Amino acid sequence: NAGVMQNPRHLVRRRGQEARLRCSPMKGHSHVYWYRQLPEEGLKFMVYLQKENIIDESGMPKERFSAEFPKEGPSILRIQQVVRGDSAAYFCASSPPSGTGLDTQYFGPGTRLTVL
Amino acid sequence: GQQLNQSPQSMFIQEGEDVSMNCTSSSIFNTWLWYKQEPGEGPVLLIALYKAGELTSNGRLTAQFGITRKDSFLNISASIPSDVGIYFCAGRYNYGQNFVFGPGTRLSVLP
Numbered sequence: 001n002a003g004v005m006q007n008p009r010h011l012v013r014r015r016g017q018e019a020r021l022r023c024s025p026m027k028g029h030s031h032v033y034w035y036r037q038l039p040e041e042g043l044k045f046m047v048y049l050q051k052e053n054i055i056d057e058s059g060m061p062k063e064r065f066s067a068e069f070p071k072e073g074p075s076i077l078r079i080q081q082v083v084r085g086d087s088a089a090y091f092c093a094s095s096p097p098s099g100t101g102l103d104t105q106y107f108g109p110g111t112r113l114t115v116l
Numbered sequence: 117g118q119q120l121n122q123s124p125q126s127m128f129i130q131e132g133e134d135v136s137m138n139c140t141s142s143s144i145f146n147t148w149l150w151y152k153q154e155p156g157e158g159p160v161l162l163i164a165l166y167k168a169g170e171l172t173s174n175g176r177l178t179a180q181f182g183i184t185r186k187d188s189f190l191n192i193s194a195s196i197p198s199d200v201g202i203y204f205c206a207g208r209y210n211y212g213q214n215f216v217f218g219p220g221t222r223l224s225v226l227p
Contacts, residue, residue, distance in 0.1 A: 107158035
């Protein structure tokens with residue numbers, strides 16, 4: 001049973017370009033979360049999605065950032081017109097739907113974004 | 117947004133010593149999770165707790181769900197060098213809410 005998969009593991013972009021980060025949840029998981037982590041800091045919640053629906057995007061910057069989790073395919077975190085301050089590790093996590101088992105959350109290995 | 121309090125923020129211990137850390141919340145949770153993160157990696161789930169008072173072990177790790185449902189504790193017995201990392205607690209009330217994370221406890225083990 002494969003875990004949460006994220007790609008790419010490392011992404012380099014120049015200022016003004018777009019960054020697309022992909023996350024495939026664990027098999028059977030229908031809920032996805034995105035977090036951002038700066039070096040030596042904790043995990044900052046960004047957005048919580050289930051398929052075709054955003055449950056909570058209170059941690060997402062209002063501009064340039066968007067997330068989706070389509071019916072088919074991975075969840076995508078999209079950052080438009082990247083700036084140097086967007087450089088960070090972005091982690092995706094997934095959890096099973098309610099009523100199917102114990103509440104839990106598993107993380108992927110992360111995507112390290114570097115903006116030049 | 118809401119954040120959990122974790123203490124201590126960091127600790128340096130000798131190999132073989134036991135470690136205790138805790139996590140507190142201003143609101144009650146129905147799920148508590150403990151993670152370990154090593155440099156360059158994603159957090160790894162160590163222990164999950166679901167009932168007030170519950171005590172669960174995973175090898176040398178033991179975690180407890182506080183009876184007030186507003187706190188949780190993690191103990192590591194007989195620490196070894198590979199225990200080095202950042203330990204995060206997380207909790208939530210139900211599936212309609214996102215998980216709230218603590219800032220982490222950074223553990224260093226001296227040989």
